[in-house]
Amino acid sequence: MTTLLETRYRTVLRLLPAYYRREREEEMVETYLEDLDRDTQDQSRPTLGEVVSIAALAVRSRLGAAGAPRPYVVLGSVTRLFALAAVLLLAASAVVAPVLRLTWSFTRGGAQRRLFLSEFTDHGVLAGTVAVAQWVLPLGWAVAYFALLRDRPRLARLGVLAAALPSLWPLLRSVTDATPLPEPAFVTMLALLAWLPALALCTAHHRDAPPARLPAGTPGLVFMATCVVTGASLVLLPAVSDLVWGPVNCFVVGALGLLLWSVRRTDRGVPGGALALAVLGLLLLAVRVAALYPWLRVPGAAAYIAGGLAQAGALALLTAVLAVAGRRELAAR
Template identity: 70%
Template sequence: MTTLLETRYRAVLRLLPASYRREREEEMVETYLWDIDRDLQDQSRPTLGEVASIAALAVRCRLGAPGSPRRYAVLGAAVRLFALAAVLLQAASAVVDRILELTWSFTHGASGRQMFLSGFTGRGATDTVVAVLTWTLPLLWAVAYFALLHDRRRPARYSALGAALPTLWPLVRPLTGDGMPPGVPWYETSAALLAWLPALALCAAHHRDAPPARLPAGSPGLVFLAGCVVTGGSLVLVPGAADFVWAPATGFVVGALGWLLWRVRRGDGTSPGAALALAALGLLVLAARVAALYPWLHVPGAGVLLGGGLGQTAALALLTAALAVVGGRDLARR
């Protein structure tokens, strides 16, 4: 006779893929019920730790654990590449932005240094701490990138989550009642998604059973340097159009276009799901680009910023659509 606890365990195990349950469900249920008295099983429930462990196993199985069906292997490869590309994009943007800010501040005399320091001083303790963390924590994207490519998965996870934290403050700040006017909600939401979706994808897809992260081409240092050159060059060459999305959007456009050209030369040698992974990242960047551009549509004198932003929007839309088409064809062919 089936007890209530066994029924509850089987309900939780339905989180796992059907193929995994067919092979191991009975063994897992027996293991969970092994040392529990049968008379107590109708008054017991699976523990929170057991439920969390089964949920984590379900995520690993659907993201390419050994022995998973091919569709899950493809999905896992795509999510891992999405996370890696997004972390690289934000790492290069964060490092370049802060290098350029420090360079400008300390090459413009005392007034430049004072302007830089005023962003951290002269305010309340909470605002000062938030300003310091907002400036420093995004540098952890670079730590996450290099840790991931050197197969240091736990530091990579913690670094990515820490780097994404500052994007939550604009969403949480109105709840603190500090009297500051609210920001632009759609931009703040898109910026949070651009940070948190890659961070969570990194934590989920680069699990302990996943293969080591690797770049399609080039060494980690050279690829990161190329990303810094592209994002930094876009800020230096077109400063009038540069907002918070300009550098990462430019980096994505150049990187995605380069990947498409490289794929044409290599034929079908790319990993399955790579195009769809880049298309998903392009969609995120496009959402942030549109959200950042919208408030400037009716601002006089913003012609350069609007022109650059609209050009980027068109390029992002075309590249994202092209990547989605290529990705769909790849999946159909395979």
């Protein structure tokens, strides 16, 4: 006769994918129940630690664990490549933007330098601490990028979680401050641009996942090239630059290069590369639209609007091409 505790365990085990339950469910239930008195099982429940452990196993088994069916292997590969590409873009932006800002502030005279330093000293201890954190913590993207490619996933997880924290500050301040949040859609999308890659990295790079690797090039060379494109985007067209201008341009250049390079490849490589970039392109497109929308009716913003619309159009077209290429890639396999 099935006890209430066994029923509860089987309910929790439904978090696992069907293929895993078919192979392991009975064994797992027996393991959970073997040391428990049958007379007390109707008054017991799975512990919080057991539920968390099963939930973590459910994530690993759905994201390409050893022995997983092909759809789960592809899903895991797409998630890992999405996280790697997004972390690369965010890492380059986190390095280039502060360098350009420091260069501008300290080469434009004493007044500009004092204005820059006032951000850290003239608004109280809390505001100064937040300002320092907003400069330092995003460097965790670069730490995570190199840690991931050196097969140090734990350091990479710490890096992305620290780097994503500043994106929450405007949302938290809007809760405690009576002042309405300016451009809430854009602020929310920026938070998603930080936290979706962070969560994807933390979940997909589990202990059964293969080591991260780039489709082409060495980590240092790819990072340097991404920084160059980001910096050039901000310096050459400052009138249309915003927080997503550089990352989107890097994505467009990188995705086009990867598409052209993949046409000439003879090996199949890691599955899901085009689909991963399509997902990232869709996320960047949403952020671009959220950034552009509040300016559509602002007088004098024609140059910014034209640049944003051109970038959004190129991004939408490229994302569609990547989605088609990714579907064909999976069908060919």
